Each structure stands twice: as structure tokens, then as C-alpha cells.
Amino acid sequence: MTTVSRGTSAGERMIQLASRLFPLCRSITGDGVRATLREIGERIPLDVHEVASGTPVLDWTVPDEWNIEDAYVATADGTRVVDFRASNLHVVSYSEPVRAELTLAELRPHVHTHAVEPDWIPYRTSYYERTWGFCLTQRQLGALEDTTYEVVVDATLGPGSLTYAECVLPGALEDEVILSTHVCHPSLANDNLSGIVVLTELAAALAAVPRRLTYRLLFVPGTIGSITWLSRNEEVVPRIVAGLVIACVGDPAPISYKRSRRGNAGVDRAASHVVGRRDGGRVLDFVPWGWDERQYNSPGFDLPVGTLTRSAEGEFREYHSSADSLDLIAPAQLEDTLGVALEIVDVLEGDCVYRNLSPKGEPQLGRRGLYRAVGGGDPSTDQLALLWVLNQSDGEHSLLDIAERSALPFHVVRAAADRLEATNLVARIT
Amino acid sequence: MTTVSRGTSAGERMIQLASRLFPLCRSITGDGVRATLREIGERIPLDVHEVASGTPVLDWTVPDEWNIEDAYVATADGTRVVDFRASNLHVVSYSEPVRAELTLAELRPHVHTHAVEPDWIPYRTSYYERTWGFCLTQRQLGALEDTTYEVVVDATLGPGSLTYAECVLPGALEDEVILSTHVCHPSLANDNLSGIVVLTELAAALAAVPRRLTYRLLFVPGTIGSITWLSRNEEVVPRIVAGLVIACVGDPAPISYKRSRRGNAGVDRAASHVVGRRDGGRVLDFVPWGWDERQYNSPGFDLPVGTLTRSAEGEFREYHSSADSLDLIAPAQLEDTLGVALEIVDVLEGDCVYRNLSPKGEPQLGRRGLYRAVGGGDPSTDQLALLWVLNQSDGEHSLLDIAERSALPFHVVRAAADRLEATNLVARIT
């Protein structure tokens, strides 16, 4: 796979898209998701799907659609002491409509604050139990006087549909790589505008190059979205050879890869190789929580889908609060994630098995222009890579096996195989 | 397996039993063992077996029976300078009878002292070579004047029998767990009154609860006792699915588990899980010495029998000396060992394989009352356990596998499986 432009422009494009998407009030259904997918569709080709409320999807049912116009808590004089227009985090996602006069005592059970930080608004949801609620800073709550409030959630919650989108980029093979991110969070930047914009840019990069594998990029609401997709795509599932859930990828933490349930699938080995070579890169074992990898890795599917993240879910202080703002993500971090994802793709695309056609003794590299003339000094990395590929290409070891054993970067091993193939010293096994 | 009372009373009961047994002069045969088993039989149902001297047992022969009434070294005026009545350690176990006047020089080859501590009496035996001897403190030996002594060992050594006892607690299955301890040491507290009293209390606890497996508790003289038992119970051997030798379990060291020869038998995994989670708990590889595990793990039997101990044989300063007194053992330490043993039993009883009945995607836990309603915070350990059991229950992984992979305690995983079984989300595979 040839490289694509990863200059400042990619990072800036991602930040710009994130900024446009930030104010939208996304949830697991509704117009916020639709507006988000429309923006993404400006940059990459997207198939948007609507699935009606009430549709059975695996063990679940597509829920009613939620949309919200406005919400507030106001004093008798009409002053909004809590205002949805200031931050869409102020309303518990999927709050049912309410319009009431309530005392502070009556309001209290519907109020959520952040456990630690006095000035942060927490993010809360109630998708599957009908209720309503407001999220306030501790300071806001503390300032509320013991009086009567006008409480309004101007929302609709009823039959509609769930919205998700796919971008399918066909390759030479039908084998598919799925790349999935969740689009259900409102104004939270790292979780998960970062995932959305990296996936968008990744789709644009992949669309521009020849592909051996087919790539399917999924923009889905968390949990119910991947469940809905799985439910409607059982014929695609057997073709999936690798996958990544990409989320929380804009913060300053170093890159992390969480293995699939299988633990040693091709994607696990490819991603471990790439992430393991990064400064501070972490490779973590599978655990059955996190994001949509939970669904892809359920035992009935057991797909080879890992997770690319920077700070894992809940590992950063700002997680699920108003502090997860655009300030938390940066172009260089988004670009670094994009670069890692593309390197993993390079391994998935480029890994294959060769056979040494001159396996007895080393072939004489010198007369083929593959070796320096005057001997006695140290071998270069390129020369070592040639020797490794020759030594290991017995039909049993792939280039990734060789990169792992030699501790050389995959692209160096890949380049050595190309030089050896060009001089007829190795042949690809198909 | 429901919990049994493990309060202060259990520790105190164990110390009280140890105190009653301490003065008895046990050896590999004789009345000391019989009196010991009589005391134990007051608390739990015991089958006592007598095997005649001369009986061939595997490669060995049941030895003559040894009993001792009195022994001393006295000066001409009748003053006992070494006195069996002061400590039964003063006489080498299995000393043949002697009654003689000896000079100090003649006595000297029959005297043993502790290699390090001047005030400790060492513990010595000579089961299979006929001789006699006295064990003295260095100080006692140093104080002996160069004169003539009356030397008396008033013992009998002749045909009789070897005594051991079993407590069999039948379970729903014929599969057996053997729990074995040695009863051949005289007045030594940690080695091995501690093992005797823990095994006694363990039998009482197991007798009080329903059992899936059958438990066979063995009180045997070391080496020759387990060899005799194995020789007479070859039809039981194939039913043994797990076992523990329990010895030296009252001292302050943290709990240790020594693996069976197989290294990864069910009991090894169960005990490693339990012991590995304890503060300072150590899991050690099998070595072919120690106590009766040597016999159970001989290659002709190769039984899955590990060893539960605190300080391993020879690892505590007081080992095989008069300093291994009742002061070395304590109720809390005995109770801790009992608790570990019962936890291991809980794993052996409770481990089994489930199948997820809703394996595609996660089932919706919320509508089954298994998930909090308002999302956004961190999952609890109980919720994680539900997800782990669902994710791993593909028919290949047992609850212990899941506990190991998730690093959750077995009982938490066990409880999660119960909740999922109650809501028909998993079914036990039989």
C-alpha cells in the first residue's frame, strides 16, 4: 500500500470536522446522528441506513427515536439556571418529555453531578428505562435555592428509526476488514468525535489507493448500532478477516491496542507489531467491556476485531464529562492514530508467505547487486532483512512472522522481500 | 458449597486439640499414633486400620512396632541428666531397647545435638536401621562430666502393626478428593500437629455440607503410611481426581501451594487461583521430596495431589527441633489455612462449563434486571463478571478458566453464573 499524505493538513482536516460536529446533540437515534453522517458524507461515500423502531435485532429491539428541541430549569422569573442551549450534556440522553413546576426536593432525584470535579457536567444516559434528568455541575447544584422551578424537557420519544452508515471500499478480495466507531455521544470530543474523524480520514486515504482486501467502515451508535448491523449482515460476517474498533483516539496518551477475544488473530499480531514499536505503545488483553468490540467479540460471532484507542474507556479524567472538550484532542494526536491505523492496514495488505528458491546455503547476493563488495564491516539493516527473509522463507513463515522474529519493522522486511522477488530468489506462495 | 463457621471458635478448637495431642509420643507405629487417632475420632468419624508388621507394601515392608515407656541417662547417684519424661524428643525415634553402664566416650556416638542452636533438642529417627540414641541440647552435652552413666531405653521393638485412619465423606459423585496428613511426629507442633488439627476441622466442616465430590481424609504415618495406604487401595486410586497433602500449616509464614507432578492438574489450577490471590501466597513447582506427596506423585501413580503448607519442610528455623513447640502455631494461622483449604474445595466443587444461550451480541441485561438503568459510570465487579461469563461460555471454558482469564475471584464468577443461569442466559454443560 503506498503512503498517503499525512501532513499537517490531515490533522487539521480532522480537527475542523470535529469542530463542525461538536455542537450536534447525538444520541443512539435521532437527528443528531443524521446530521453527523451528512457531514461525514461530504468527505467520503456513505450508505446511510434507517432501521425502524421495534425491529428485533438479535436479543434486542430497536428503541424509539429520541429528539430534543430544548430543555431547561428556570426560576419563577424565567431565568434559566440549567440550560440545554449552553451544553447538550445538561440533559440525560433519552430523557422523556417533561413540563412541570417542581420544588428543589422534587427536582433533586432527577439531578446528576460529577463525582469529583465541581465545575464539570457529567454525561448520563437512560436509553432503556423511561425517565428524565438533568446533569449539573456541583457548583450549579449548590447554588440552587430552595424554591419552585419550572422544569422543561422539550423532547420527543416515539416510533422512528435508528440510523447508521457504512462506507464500503472493495478490494481485489472479498475478504473484509471492518473499521467501526460509535456516533452516539453528544458534545464529547475524545469520546468520540476523535474516532469519527480518524475513521473518516482513514476512509479517504484507503479510497485513494489500490486494495487487496475489502474495507467496510461502520459509523454506528454504540452497542445497539453494532448489534443492529450484526443482525442485518450475517452474510457478511464470514468474510470478515480482521477489524478494528477505533475510539477515544485524540487525547495525549500514547496509542493502545486491545486484542480481540481470540488474542492471536491476524489483526492482533499486525496491530501488536505496529503499536508495540511506538513510544509508550501498549498492547492490552481482551476484556469483554469497552465499546462495540463487545458485540463483535461475543461468542456467537467471535470476530477478529481489536480496539485502537489512546486512553482506554474511563482511563482519562475527562471521560464522560464536559471536560472532554475540543481542547482535549489535537491534530498531532489524531494524525498519530491515523498513521498507526494505516500501518496496521499496510501489514494486513502486505503480509504473505514466500518460498526461498535457492534454499541450500545462502545465495550469492553480491553478484545480484544485493551485497556490498568489500567485506569486513557491520551489516546494514537492509542486508539483515534480506538474510532474514531468505532464512525464514521455507513456506511456513509469513513476512509478519519474520518481522516478529527479527524485530525488524514490517516495512523493512516487506521491502527486502520485494528486492528478493525481483531477483528471483524468492517466490510468493499463493 | 455453603460456608461453614470459621470464627474464632474454629481456631481455638484447633489449638485446643493440638494441645491435647502435643505430649503424646508418636512415631510411625505404636500407641502414640493410636491415642492420637482416638482423640481425632472424638470430633470426626474415623475408620482406624491396623496393618501387621511384615506385610509387604509396594517396595517396602511394614516395620516392627515401636513403643517406649521411659528413657534416661543418669549419673551414679541416679540423677537423670537426660530424661525422656522431660521431652520425648530426647530419644531417637525407633531406638532399640538398651540398659547399660557406659563411659561418656562410649555414649558419645549415640548422642545428637542441634547444628546451630545451643538450647534446642533436635528430632532424629532411625526407622530402618536398628540402633539407639539420645538427642540433647548442646548445653546438656557440654555439661556432661567424663564419668560413667546409666543408659536406659525402656522400649519395645517387635512384631505388631502400623496404624492409620480414614474419614470418608461420600458425595454425589464417586470421584474422590484425598486430603492427607502425617501423624508420625512426636511433640512437634507445626510439623505436624498443625496439619492434623486443620485436617480434623476440615473434615468436620465438609461433613456438615452437601458434597458433589467424595472426600477421603487420611491420617497416616509419613512415607510408610501413604505407601501402605496406596498398596491397600489400588481400586480407589483411579477415582482420585484431586488431592492435597496438608502439613506445617500453623506457623506465621504466608500460605504456600506446591504443585503436583503433573503441574497443571485441576487441583493445581484451583489451588493456584486461591493461594495466588492471598497476601504473600506462593505457588511452587513440584519437587520430589517433602512429605507424602512424594508417594502420591510417584510415576506409577502420578496422582493430582499438591501440597498445602505455610513454611515448606526445612524452611523454618525451628524445623525438627524442640523449638517447634505450641508457641509456633496460632489460631489465626490455622484458621487461615483452613479457609484456604475450604476455598480450594469450593473451586473443586463449583467449577463447571456453561453455554451462553444468547451468544450473538450481548443479551440485553437491563430488561432482565442484571444491569443498572442509568449508564455512563464505571461497571461494577459483579457486572464485569456477568460479561465475562457470557463472553467466555462457548462450551470451551470452565468457570475457573474464566476466573483465571478475568483475574476475578472464583466465587464472584460462580455467583455470576448462578444469576445468568437463573435468567436462562446460560446453561450448564454436563
Next chain:
Amino acid sequence: MTTVSRGTSAGERMIQLASRLFPLCRSITGDGVRATLREIGERIPLDVHEVASGTPVLDWTVPDEWNIEDAYVATADGTRVVDFRASNLHVVSYSEPVRAELTLAELRPHVHTHAVEPDWIPYRTSYYERTWGFCLTQRQLGALEDTTYEVVVDATLGPGSLTYAECVLPGALEDEVILSTHVCHPSLANDNLSGIVVLTELAAALAAVPRRLTYRLLFVPGTIGSITWLSRNEEVVPRIVAGLVIACVGDPAPISYKRSRRGNAGVDRAASHVVGRRDGGRVLDFVPWGWDERQYNSPGFDLPVGTLTRSAEGEFREYHSSADSLDLIAPAQLEDTLGVALEIVDVLEGDCVYRNLSPKGEPQLGRRGLYRAVGGGDPSTDQLALLWVLNQSDGEHSLLDIAERSALPFHVVRAAADRLEATNLVARIT
């Protein structure tokens, strides 16, 4: 295998032989190699082989033969400013003949100096590209005035033959162990007179003892020599069960073993056991560069051949320079290497599988004189070894397996097996 004399004399014999061989100008062909093999042949029986230039050997061709009489760079007045007679390193090995008057500027492209040390002559070769060159110290080069020089390489480079030698020591079995070293370096002591003299002494030691395995010691020019040998001995290859390349074994670094490509072949396990027990001993993974192990471990042969060295290639400062002089090697270091090699041979010779003939319970060692009479103290290493061999001899574990699991030295385990065999407690499985 009984021990051989490894006293001061062996180390001194090795140093003396190295001193006699040091001045000879070896290369991959020519009279320097022949003179070297003649000297070695004084000590051990050698079959010397000549293979004509132009002979195809695997992917290579035996090159023309190179011999050199003299070489120098001289000023107009005949003063030699660079003189082959002072050090044969001054000439690039395989320099083609030249006789010319050159300006310093014209000479310059043919001059090599050491990258770091101003007073060291580097070692350079140009076997497969026709050129000529001189190796100078940085100081020599700096002192050259900008004038005209007489440049002479009085060498011949034309059809002849490549020379190598074998010493075959037949054993009871046809299974072969190859022990190989390179003989192509000129006046360099550690690389590789050290390998040559250790291999010579090893041959002498092996010749003096009974052998289960057949040993084939190879003195070959690097790369082309092992390729030539492999090409001409394809019928021997299937009989090779183990092998060692021995090189750079006289310097002060601790002993190192580099695994074969297979990684866990018998020789890898034997050598890891021996080297791993030495102070500072290192066991390194296979890499496809170094010395002739590259050829033996090429995928078409994949022989179980590891490498015994002290400092690996390029790991010592003096590598491939005039500082790799006789001062760098020492009798004690050569002897230590010889001892390690003989210990590895001991394992290869002595490893086998026994069956415990009394596998149920421990046999009673006491009545067979294999156990102390008075019990209660700590077991000795010899007693532990007896118990380990008995416990593990179920027909599945070799003595080396037992040494590895018990962490006892192989020779202790071997001795225990002998004692148990002598008392009919174990029998060798053939």
C-alpha cells in the same frame, strides 16, 4: 564420556599452536590455509581436500586461488611506508596484482583505515569483486605526503583450488556431530585462531575417549568453505544430529551460545544447559548472520547447528583489526571454552531415557545403600538427584529433561541414573 586432561597444559598447547599459526597469511584459498592445516595435522588426523577453482558449489562457484608474496607502498627513495611484511593485514585480502606509480590522490581510493582507532589496521577483503587495496592506520595515512608512490601487490590470482580439512572420529553410531570453524582469516587471534586451536584440542580429546556418536571436525574457509563442504556432502547431511560452529573463543568475555535456527534442537538444549550454568553465560537466539552457521542453518538444510563463542562477531572493539592480536586471547579463556564444549559433548553422549522399574511409591533406597540411615536432616544434592530420576523416569523424560526441571547439573543427574541402574531400579530405554 570420561574426562580428559584439561590442565594448564591444554591452554598452553593451544596458545603455542596459535602463536605458530599467527604469522601465516590465510585467506579463503591459497598456501596460507594449506600451511595452517599442515600444522593442525601434526596434532590430529586430518583429511585435506582440494576443490578446483570454477567448481559449482550450491549457488556459488569456487573462486580463483589467491597467493601473495609481497606488497608495499614506497616513496621514490625506496622507503616502504606501508609494508606487507610488517603485517599481512596491510593488504586487502584477494587484492589483484598491481605494480604502478601513483599519486597520493590516485592511491587514496584504494586505502582503508579503521573508523575509530588511529593506530589500528583494519581487516578488509574483496573476494568476489576484483580490485586491490591497502589497509593503513589513520596515523600512517595522515603521514603520507602528497607525492608519487611505488605501489606493488606481488600476488597471484588465478585457477587453483580451495582447501579445507576434516577430522572424522567414528563412534558407535553413524549419527554425526559436526564441529566447524573458519580458517580464512590472516593474522587475527581471536577471530579465528582461537576457534582453530580449540577445535584442534577438542579433536585430540575426543579421539582419546570412547564415543557413542561420530564426530566430524571441519576446518573450512568462511562461507565458501562451508558451502563447498555442504555441496560435496549431501549424503552426510541426514546423519547430522547436532553441531557447533566454534569461533572467537579466546577473549575475556563470558561464554555465549547462539541457538540453531530450530531453536530447541537437542544441541540447543544441551548447550543452553551447560552455558546457562556458567557465570555470565549467555544463550542467544538464532540470527541469520555470523559465521558458517548461516550456511548450516539455511532453510534447505536447517541443521541443528548452534554457535559457541565468547564475544559474538563484532561485539569486541578489536574485531577485524590489528588489535585482535595474540594479546587478546589467553590460556584460561581457551580452556574454559574447551571445557564448555566437552561438557556439551558429555550431554550429547550421555542423554537418554530411563524407566523406573519400581514406579509405585518410592523404592526403599535405604536397604540398597542409597540413603542415609538416620533421618531428620536435609537431603543432599546426590539424594535429590536420585529422587528426581526415579520420579521422572516414566519413559517420557530424558536425563536432560530431568536436569532442566530439577535445575541440577547434568553430570549429577547422569551419576544418579548410573547408581539407580546399578541397583536395578531403572533401566535404559533403547
